Amino acid sequence: MSTPIRITVLISGNGSNLQAVIDKIAAQQLNANIVRVLSNRKDAYGLERARKANIPTQYHNLVKYKKQHPATPEGVQAAREEYDAELARLILVDEPELVVCLGFMHVLSPRFLEPLQAAGVRIINLHPALPGAFNGVAAIERAHAAWMEGKIDKTGVMIHDVISEVDMGKPILVQEIPFQKGRDEDLEMFEKRVHETEWGTVLAGVDMVLKELAAKKQ
Ligand SMILES: Nc1nc2c(c(=O)[nH]1)N[C@@H](CN(C=O)c1ccc(C(=O)N[C@@H](CCC(=O)O)C(=O)O)cc1)CN2
Numbered sequence: 001m002s003t004p005i006r007i008t009v010l011i012s013g014n015g016s017n018l019q020a021v022i023d024k025i026a027a028q029q030l031n032a033n034i035v036r037v038l039s040n041r042k043d044a045y046g047l048e049r050a051r052k053a054n055i056p057t058q059y060h061n062l063v064k065y066k067k068q069h070p071a072t073p074e075g076v077q078a079a080r081e082e083y084d085a086e087l088a089r090l091i092l093v094d095e096p097e098l099v100v101c102l103g104f105m106h107v108l109s110p111r112f113l114e115p116l117q118a119a120g121v122r123i124i125n126l127h128p129a130l131p132g133a134f135n136g137v138a139a140i141e142r143a144h145a146a147w148m149e150g151k152i153d154k155t156g157v158m159i160h161d162v163i164s165e166v167d168m169g170k171p172i173l174v175q176e177i178p179f180q181k182g183r184d185e186d187l188e189m190f191e192k193r194v195h196e197t198e199w200g201t202v203l204a205g206v207d208m209v210l211k212e213l214a215a216k217k218q
């Protein structure tokens with residue numbers, strides 16, 4: 001294996017997809033080194049998963065920035081931009097080659113995207129929907145509701161490049177998920193099936209990007 005690619009993982013929650021990556025790296029089946037796991041939520045269990053794997057962690061709190069600005073649309077925007085600029089600085093200190101968003105529930109502004117692009121750091125994201133469908137939050141719930149209303153017969157998950165327009169970056173790997181016949185798969189059962197599909201898609205999609213990055217270094 002060539003030198004492992006340095007990756008930073010951004011999370012906000014449970015971290016089951018992060019755990020899949022940690023385990024795959026430990027099994028020496030993913031050529032990566034997670035240099036840091038960063039969360040915008042202090043209680044994200046994924047931070048505990050990282051600590052157990054001896055991976056450096058960071059909690060980056062937006063509230064601290066919001067308190068320094070008026071609670072107006074302009075003030076919130078200014079706080080988010082300062083937050084994003086510092087987020088970029090925190091990440092770039094570790095010199096990652098790739099940033100992987102795995103349930104990171106924060107829309108990244110150009111104040112984050114531009115410094116990383118300038119440093120040649122690629123950013124990818126896991127989204128539990130098909131390209132162009134259910135962009136944003138609660139995609140799993142929205143897809144299930146649309147199926148219950150007879151509007152769709154399949155959904156999916158994808159790994160995609162991150163651009164300013166949320167969930168509209170170039171798809172890297174897409175895995176379709178058909179809905180089961182009848183309308184008796186409840187949201188909990190369906191969500192479990194989606195998460196199980198995600199883990200495999202994340203590992204395959206991240207592996208594709210790692211191989212691309214390694215090839216460029218040769
Ligand atoms: N500029 C981009 N930022 C992010 C992308 C992206 O493609 N472009 N992907 C997301 C992940 N994501 C969906 O996959 C996503 C996460 C969060 C939101 C959102 O609306 N967040 C709200 C806060 C919601 C909450 O706290 O529950 C917000 O930021 O105000 C949309 C899409 C990562 N970022």
Ligand SMILES: NCC(=O)N[C@@H]1O[C@H](COP(=O)([O-])[O-])[C@@H](O)[C@H]1O
Nearest residue numbers: 013014015016017018103127128136
């Ligand atoms: N829009 C982004 C989004 O909805 N991401 C979703 O957050 C969950 C994270 O799970 P995890 O914390 O167990 O990996 C995953 O279902 C992922 O698709």
